[in-house]
Structures are given as C-alpha cells and as structure tokens.
Amino acid sequence: GKVRAPTHIISTISDDRGEEPCYAGVPMSTIVEKGMGIGDVISLLWFKRSLPRYCTQFIEICVMLCADHGPCVSGAHNTIVTARAGKDLVSSLVSGLLTIGPRFGGAVDDAARYFKDAYDRKLSPYEFVEGMKKKGIRVPGIGHRIKRGDNRDKRVELLQLFARTHFPSTKYMEYAVEVETYTLSKANNLVMNVDGAIGTLFLDLLAGSGMFTKQEIDEIVAIGYLNGLFVLARSIGLIGHTFDQKRLKQPLYRHPWEDVLYTKQVMQWPMDAS
Ligand code: ACO
C-alpha cells in the first residue's frame, strides 16, 4: 500500500489545491455568490465554521467600531511617528500594532478570561474586584484614560445594544455591567471599556450561539483569539494614519522639549511600574 511520508506542517483552515481556494471547505465562489462578508470569512478562517448572521454581524461591528480612535492613542501615535521618520507602510503599521497589549487594545482576551472565571465561580462584583486588587491585578476591560461614568464610550453602548437585541443571552456582559457599577462607585474612570465589552460579549456569542462545545469555548479563551479582533480592526486605522502622514508630507517628528521633565536629581524609583 501507499506509505504516507510524515508532513512538516499540519493546517486545517484553507486549501488552495482545487480549482478554487476554499475557506474551511467553503469555495470562494460560494462566498462571493452568497454575498458573505468579512464576518463570515473571519468565522471560517478563525473558528472554522459558518456562524449565524447575527454573529458575523457582531464581528463586523467590532471591526468597524475599533478601526480607529484618533491620532493621540498609543498605536496611532507610534504609526504617525514612524511614517514621519520616512518608513514604509508595513513598518509604520507594525510600529503601531506593537503597542497593542494589556493596557491598550489587547485586554480583550484577559477580560474574557477573568470575567468568565468570576462569573462561573459566582463571585459577587465585590469579591471579584477586591480579589483582583489583593492580587495586584487591574481588572482587564475596566478603566479608560478619557471615558468616564458621565461620558461613556459610545462603542460600548452600541455593542451592548446590538447584543441585547440579537443575542439569545448576554449573561457575561450583564455581569460585567454589575462589576462596572461597583468599580464606578470607587472611581469615575473605571468604566467598562471596549475591550471589556468585546471580551464579555464574545463569551456570550460563543456560549449562546449553540455552535461551540464547552471544550471549544475554553480553548478559544485559553489560546486567546479575541485580541485578534482589535489587532485586525485597528490595522485599518493605522494604515489610514500612514497614508495620511505621507499625503500631508509631514516632516520628521521631534518631541518638544517643553513637554519633557529632565532632571539630574536622583528620583525615587517608582514602586509599581506595572
Ligand atoms: N482595575 C482596577 N483598578 C483600576 C483599573 C482597573 N482596570 N484601572 C485603573 N484602576 C485604578 C487603580 O487604582 C489606579 O491606580 P494604580 O496606578 O495605583 O493601579 C487608578 O485607578 C488610577 O488609574 P490610572 O493609572 O490613572 O488609569 P489610567 O488612566 O492610567 O489607565 C487604563 C487607563 C490603562 C486603561 C487602566 O484603566 C487599565 O489598566 N485597565 C485595564 C486594562 C484595559 O482594560 N485596557 C484596555 C483599555 S481600552 C483600549 O485600549 C481600547
């Protein structure tokens, strides 16, 4: 019989060997003929299945709402400085992308992990938040530099509205709202941010759609798929910022000295630089 040589790579998401490429078994012509969108393509390539319309719409809304947030945020700032240093598109893009992490845009997975754990263990908001404080961990998905209890993040409200209208259950997000009520009683900047909204609502999507087993959900959360949504979305804006700087023929950026505190005096080391 035939002897199958061991392969060096295992891959399961797309295949271009036939007449036309297939994403998770779905031919490209079907994707085009059926008028599928980017949410469907993400479903096929990331989750390896066709998800119901409300799920793919939710994914698309996440991508649209996180595409950009002005020139002053970490990612855009890096991209602008890099583009102004004369670097190419890819360098400017990745320079911005590299800022995405636990403080900026990359708290989606940890928000899903911590909120899921707390909800599943039936912790009260008080127990959850104070437990995190004891461990010295800021609650991922809570807090914002400029948004406040009396100036909420519109993106969060739009995502919540969509999910409350279309999802069978929003239990994880509603739990996050209870947590937010508690954190807001401590400080006015401790609102649910867009990472927290996407993280908890994606838990609701995974659990409520009936398309994923419990084991698959645990794996998606453990691997950390959800920061990918922010990375993908913000790439759109960062590419835009690169083109913008080039079109405006902006010169090399140099930060104004007036904005720097330079001191030769020995300063006390910050106790917590996390
Ligand atoms: N959980 C608990 N306490 C918090 C949190 C939080 N998530 N955020 C702030 N605080 C409290 C802390 O007591 C903090 O004091 P500390 O420095 O001694 O820890 C105090 O509020 C003051 O916080 P600031 O440092 O002034 O808040 P800042 O405006 O610098 O931080 C940030 C904003 C980085 C978003 C912060 O709230 C945070 O780390 N949140 C968790 C990570 C997160 O969700 N990031 C995504 C933000 S949304 C986005 O980037 C698209």
Ligand code: LMR
């Ligand atoms: C963003 O989406 O980039 C913002 O929420 C971050 C910020 O600091 O405004």
